[in-house]
Amino acid sequence: MTLAPERPRYDPAVDAEFPPPNLGRSVHVIGPVVNVHPDETPHPKVRRGEMGKVLFDYGRNTISPDPLARTNSTRCRDKGNVFTDVLRRAPAGRINPTKTEVPDPAAMSRHIKNVGRYLGADIVGIGRSHPALLYAGGTLRDTGFVVEGEAGPSESPAELCRKYPYVIVTPVAWDYELAQAHRHHIGDAAYDTTLMQTVLVLTALEFYIRELGYTALRGKVNPQAAALAGGVGELGRNGLIITEKFGARIHLSDAILTDLPLEPNQPIDLGVDDFCKVCRKCAETCPTNSISFDANKQVFNGVEKYKIKWETCYKLRPLVTEHWQICLTCSTVCPYTKPNVWWRTLAVETLRNTPHLLRPAVVKSLKWLDDRVWGKVANKRVRWLGYDSGVRPGVKACTVAGCTAQHDAGGHPVDVPMADIGYYAPLKENVNRFVKR
């Protein structure tokens, strides 16, 4: 990895002021961490054309043939129609000069959690900030493609952490049933909408913290690291934060860095670390082989975790953009991604209360159960809003029962096989014979 030499870095051996952060069992900071600049993250790289012309076109000037995808994502006809863009153009208020006194940070933490949930978040996580979790400088904006404002040398990550000791994340979970139609416009809609909702909640909370008289900074912290520190979940093999109630189907989008006095949560233990060591369901179903099969975690940039190959993951998008945008297979097949009901709570609680030594046995039986009941890949047919995940993409089909409208020739599904599976059965491309499983 080549990074610019002037990037700030966090070295646990040198920076005695900040001991290594506690991020739970799934991620450990074990060596020097070079802070990543937002410019080096996937979306800006694609936007600048560093990932090739195809991805450049995808990031810049693709218009989706599907109206719902045009509404929810940046592949729209007019960028002004994207809600995150509308929100970004809205004026931001100033910090209230009269500060609200906070004698009890625990009460304020409870309040912020109530506020976050009232505004629409499904989980509110509060963590302690740490230089290793921060970007090197600049601000990553909500659309994900824009990086603004190179912060001056005085605003190093360590400096920011001293001034703003807390991070807040407010993820929104996307719909379980709709996400069963991943690799389809239906799954895309569920995913894209939660992005807009999360950004709305984050912005409203940011404005509210300003109203309380404190600073709230956006686009400064890696949201996944903030979610780990804030006890939202654990990092899985698929590179996604796996939460207690929703599994991997949450949209983090961003985190708030603030000086509002709060009481941070502790990282949680859901047994994700033990499960991912055995399961590999996401790695087996990934259409691009971007997820590691290795039993052990990798050390990347001083952080021990499961590392996904985001380049190959991203390169799938322009190839399929006519039919769908976000693959989401790794999230959907994850055994933790299930409806939030009692048997799910029972399974997670069982795993959590098992001693670490006995966990592999429990994990194997839970994995077996998951394969038997839910199948190796999601194959549920979803009908929503006139879309039907059982209809092959590109096939023009009117799926409305009793439709009497006059369409062009081929309007109705005459020769579409209406078998009870979606078209997203395992892709041939995934059969990589050179990978030992």
Added chain:
Amino acid sequence: MADRDPYWESFINRPPADPNNLITHALKQVRPGGVNPVRTEVHSPNVMSRHVKELAQFYGADQVGIVSLASGQFGVVCVLQADYDTRTATGIGGQTPAMKGLFAIYTLGSYIRELGYNAVHSETDRERLAAAAGLGSVDAAGRLVTRKFGARCHVADVLLTDLPLAADGRA
């Protein structure tokens, strides 16, 4: 909530010192996007109004009605449950239903504009149009009273569109 949370009262009722810290206020200063010049083939008015209603609920509205206007346009009215009256509770918390309603209206408007039809939102006569769409009736104080939420509801801005829809009522 207020008895356990000492800050809840001001979250709901204290108006922000800077009005731009209220998302509803900030959002209304932004001009929405343009209409897609290439029209997408749409379904029959019956089916499209079903889709529009389902989509509005997906984006966060609790009840949706469609009213046909004298101008030949259609108005899409979204009603959201509101624990606090959005007319009197002027804090960021009190205005949360308004924020969620505006989100539903903005995204639904984007959908219609991306289909290639006009969609603008307007504040005027929201309650009357909601009543005309059959969502409830207007009481003496000018508030909408619905069967499901009573007076504890917020009527979001009306989305005016020329997308062919099947109306629930006539204004």
